[in-house]
Amino acid sequence: MPWSSLACLLAFVSVFGLYLQWKTRRKSPLKNLLFWTAFVVSVYCWVLLAGAEFGIVYGFAVGGLLAITVAVATANYKDIRADKQKLLKNLSVGRHVWLRNLAYALLSVPLAGYAATASTTWVSALFLGNPTNHIVFVYLAVPVVWGALAFVACSYRNIFRGAALLGLFAVIPTVGLIWL
Amino acid sequence: MSLLPSKTTSQKALLSHSCLGLAAGALMYLICLSGALVVLNPFIERWEQPAAEEYSSIDIEKLQHAYESALSNEQAPANHLFIMLPTEQSPRAKISSGNGSFYVNQDGSLGEQVSHGFMDIITNLHVYLHLPYNWGMIVVSVFGVALCALVISGFFAHRRLIKDAFSFRVNGSKSKQQTDIHNRLSVWLSPFHLMFGVTGAYFGLAGLLATFYAAVYFNGDEGVVKDAVYAAEPELAQPIAPANLTAAIAELAQVAPNAKPFYIALEKFGTPSQYMLIGATLPERLIYAEQYRFDNQGNYLSNVGFSDGEPGRQAVFSVFRLHFGHFGPLVVQLFYVFLGIALCVISVTGVNMWLAKRSGSDYINHLWTGVVWGTPLVIITCALIDLITGFSSIWLFWGGLVFTLFISWRFKDHPRSKWLFLVLSFILALALVVTHAALFGANAWRGGALIVNISWIFSAVCFACLALLVIKASHRR
Numbered sequence: 001m002p003w004s005s006l007a008c009l010l011a012f013v014s015v016f017g018l019y020l021q022w023k024t025r026r027k028s029p030l031k032n033l034l035f036w037t038a039f040v041v042s043v044y045c046w047v048l049l050a051g052a053e054f055g056i057v058y059g060f061a062v063g064g065l066l067a068i069t070v071a072v073a074t075a076n077y078k079d080i081r082a083d084k085q086k087l088l089k090n091l092s093v094g095r096h097v098w099l100r101n102l103a104y105a106l107l108s109v110p111l112a113g114y115a116a117t118a119s120t121t122w123v124s125a126l127f128l129g130n131p132t133n134h135i136v137f138v139y140l141a142v143p144v145v146w147g148a149l150a151f152v153a154c155s156y157r158n159i160f161r162g163a164a165l166l167g168l169f170a171v172i173p174t175v176g177l178i179w180l
Numbered sequence: 181m182s183l184l185p186s187k188t189t190s191q192k193a194l195l196s197h198s199c200l201g202l203a204a205g206a207l208m209y210l211i212c213l214s215g216a217l218v219v220l221n222p223f224i225e226r227w228e229q230p231a232a233e234e235y236s237s238i239d240i241e242k243l244q245h246a247y248e249s250a251l252s253n254e255q256a257p258a259n260h261l262f263i264m265l266p267t268e269q270s271p272r273a274k275i276s277s278g279n280g281s282f283y284v285n286q287d288g289s290l291g292e293q294v295s296h297g298f299m300d301i302i303t304n305l306h307v308y309l310h311l312p313y314n315w316g317m318i319v320v321s322v323f324g325v326a327l328c329a330l331v332i333s334g335f336f337a338h339r340r341l342i343k344d345a346f347s348f349r350v351n352g353s354k355s356k357q358q359t360d361i362h363n364r365l366s367v368w369l370s371p372f373h374l375m376f377g378v379t380g381a382y383f384g385l386a387g388l389l390a391t392f393y394a395a396v397y398f399n400g401d402e403g404v405v406k407d408a409v410y411a412a413e414p415e416l417a418q419p420i421a422p423a424n425l426t427a428a429i430a431e432l433a434q435v436a437p438n439a440k441p442f443y444i445a446l447e448k449f450g451t452p453s454q455y456m457l458i459g460a461t462l463p464e465r466l467i468y469a470e471q472y473r474f475d476n477q478g479n480y481l482s483n484v485g486f487s488d489g490e491p492g493r494q495a496v497f498s499v500f501r502l503h504f505g506h507f508g509p510l511v512v513q514l515f516y517v518f519l520g521i522a523l524c525v526i527s528v529t530g531v532n533m534w535l536a537k538r539s540g541s542d543y544i545n546h547l548w549t550g551v552v553w554g555t556p557l558v559i560i561t562c563a564l565i566d567l568i569t570g571f572s573s574i575w576l577f578w579g580g581l582v583f584t585l586f587i588s589w590r591f592k593d594h595p596r597s598k599w600l601f602l603v604l605s606f607i608l609a610l611a612l613v614v615t616h617a618a619l620f621g622a623n624a625w626r627g628g629a630l631i632v633n634i635s636w637i638f639s640a641v642c643f644a645c646l647a648l649l650v651i652k653a654s655h656r657r
Contacts, residue, residue: 022345051464053498054508060371061515067346067368075348097534098202098544105203109322117392125397132408136492138389143321143381144374147328154199155192155333177396 003049008062010042015066019074039063108153108162109146115169116146122173185336193336200333201530204326206551207309209527211323213555214306215376216520219505219513220635222269224299226628228566230620232283232291234271234627240429242288243273248422249290250275250282261446263425269506271627297572298563307383310574314387321384327377327523331370338363355536362529365522372519373526379503382496409496411484416453418476427478428456435480438463439470455481462487466498466507510631528552541594547585549594553601554584556643560608560636567615595654602647609640 017035021028043059050058120142124134149169153162185193217224226234247263258278266273273284274294281294308316335341348364349356366373390405398404423446432441439460448454454476459469470487474480486497501507505516535545558580566572588597613636617624624633 019346022342050508053466054464057466057502058508061512064368064372065515065518068364071346071348071364071368074346075350101199101202104199105326109326113322113325117389121389121393121396130490130492131397132490133492135390135393135405135409136496138393139382139386139496140378142385142389143325143328143378144332146325146381147330147377148332150200150325150329151193151196151333151336154196154329157195 003045007042007045007049007059010038010045011059011062011066014039014042015063015070018067019070023074104154104159104162105150107159108166109150111163111166111170112149112153113146115166115173116142116149118170118173118177120145122176125177185339187339190337190339193333197330197333197337198530198534200326200329201527202534204323204330205527205531206548208323208326209524209551210309210555211306211320212520212523212527213559214302216517216524217302217559218306219516219520220632221299221303221504222267222506223513223628223631224302225296226270226272227616227632228296228298229283229292229294230616230623230627230629232272233285235266235286236268236271238266238273238284238286239288240426242286243284244425245288246273246275246284246290247425249288250277250279251422253279253290259449261449263444265442265444267442269628295570297570298566301562301572301574301577302559304574305577310578317384318388319384321381324377324379324381324384327380328374331366331374331377334366335370338367341367353536355533358529358532358536362526362533366526369519369522373523375502376519376523379499382499383503409493411489411493413447413453414455414473414475414481416455416475418452418454420450420452420454421476423454423456423474423476424478425456428458428474428480429478431474431478431480432458432460432472435472436460436462436470436483439472442469457484466501467494468497468500543589545594546588546592546597549597549601550585550588551581553598553605554581554588556639557601557605557608558584560605560612560639564608564612564615567612567619595650599647599650599654602643602650606640606643606647609636609643612636613640 014035017031017038021031021035039059042063043056045055046059046062047055049055117138120138124137124141127134127137149166153159153166156162156165226232243263243265247261250261254277260277262276264270264274264276274281275284275290276294283291283294285291304310306320308320310316311319338344344360344363345367346364348360350360351357390402390409394400394402394405425444428444429441432439439462441458441460443459445457445459446454447457456474456476456478458472458474460472461467462470465487467486471484472480473482473484485493487494505513505519531548535541535548558577561580562572562576565576584601587600588594591597591600613624613633616629616633620629623629
């Protein structure tokens with residue numbers, strides 16, 4: 001059996017098994033572990049077939065697609081009218097909310113950008129190794145750290161508290177960088 | 181111990197998620213939709229000029245002849261020359277220099293001029309939102325960062341992640357329906373969404389980060405950072421003469437027998453330091469290319485080390501293919517198109533969830549309908565106008581989008597405007613295929629053009645189905 005067929009079969013067993021576990025609401029840690037192991041083995045089969053780099057992409061792609069297919073195939077076609085009353089009870093959300101969100105994002109995202117760049121550059125210097133790897137680490141880690149900091153800052157109802165937190169995140173590594 | 185975030189953390193994350201999502205929603209949608217089309221770039225370029233000669237390989241002597249013809253045609257001194265060799269996805273060679281880009285016929289003569297008006301609009305929308313290039317790249321990269329933030333905050337906000345892992349209530353209330361579509365697509369495809377965020381942010385932020393890194397560690401010398409990542413350029417001093425491509429390609433076959441060359445770039449073109457870079461793919465490697473350097477006579481100098489250098493250097497040159505899905509068989513590109521459309525759906529349903537919480541509807545609902553359903557219509561219109569008249573402009577795109585927003589706002593009935601845009605998209609997508617077939621005859625039904633025409637027909641069918649669903653929903657109301 002070619003590796004690709006085995007990989008697809010294992011991915012299907014894994015996703016369908018997890019779906020059945022979810023559907024029956026019976027929690028069996030052993031079965032869960034078994035199905036997740038099947039998924040890992042399916043990714044490994046892809047790695048054997050196409051090399052580590054492509055294999056991981058293919059493995060995750062097949063797993064994700066199968067999960068969505070199972071969700072769509074088992075969709076709950078409930079009548080829309082049943083929920084109409086609930087919908088009317090929803091609180092009114094004013095249009096100013098959108099403007100407030102925009103203002104939050106415009107304030108926090110640039111601040112988070114500086115904080116992420118300074119902190120990641122500082123942390124990268126603490127590692128031993130080659131400058132090439134340091135720089136590329138900064139290139140690829142900054143977006144994630146930036147995103148995480150923007151998320152933390154925007155999670156405060158009072159944006160100034162979020163901004164203060166980001167300021168702190170920016171000051172410490174800046175001092176570290178100057179000291180370096 | 182539960183791995184799930186606490187209720188307070190989850191509520192805070194939801195606040196942050198909606199804050200960033202609502203701020204980024206519309207432009208994120210444009211970036212994702214154009215990105216889904218950019219995945220098909222090699223095929224759409226072939227669709228735009230289907231008459232250009234196609235072949236799987238070209239004799240290198242003929243290519244040398246084409247290169248020398250391009251050199252003799254140079255009217256103004258150029259600072260670069262780039263030769264694209266035929267590949268599986270784009271089976272036609274082309275030469276780009278100061279005079280423009282030309283396809284190369286298999287006999288070595290120069291063919292028609294390369295002109296991708298429609299694809300340029302879409303690519304530039306995705307890469308820099310039609311803003312000034314450098315600033316636009318940074319703005320789009322910040323949306324990559326926003327995508328990372330949304331993926332992270334989405335996980336913290338979703339306390340029912342496991343309970344709802346396969347839940348899909350298609351015909352529930354509008355709010356539940358949109359929530360399920362949003363959550364299922366975003367959770368199961370999240371590794372790819374995070375990858376898009378990181379790699380997308382890299383393209384525009386690399387320059388800024390290099391400046392910062394150089395200022396901190398190398399007294400502002402950005403050259404050191406550039407050399408550390410992309411390797412220093414060779415220093416040569418040789419008589420100015422045409423490069424010997426034939427010798428270089430023959431030498432490459434000896435140096436790296438597994439390498440499949442797909443481009444040749446002449447760096448420091450027309451100077452005594454001129455050298456050749458031959459970019460080649462390697463089996464089982466995601467890197468865009470390993471670059472092999474040759475002097476003017478075709479003598480091998482070195483490779484840059486994207487395949488066997490420091491892990492950082494290998495990682496940085498894998499970003500392009502990973503982001504755009506330009507690897508593997510056609511099914512990989514189709515999967516990437518699906519990923520792009522899934523991100524569009526996630527952006528749209530995210531905003532729809534917020535709209536569904538509001539009582540009644542106002543201009544925000546109308547304008548949002550204009551953005552979501554007007555954009556595909558405007559893209560198809562741009563393609564049709566470019567096909568018929570050869571005219572393409574970013575103003576056509578933005579003017580069209582403003583027009584759809586105006587129509588949507590004037591109608592003050594978003595299901596009706598949605599239906600109108602869908603029907604028009606359906607008609608124009610079919611008109612696009614018919615016009616293409618009328619203009620190019622048999623060429624419209626082969627190779628890349630065939631794939632794109634089938635995609636337009638498939639899109640038209642989807643628009644028709646969605647229009648029918650709108651009618652069905654309005655009858656139910």
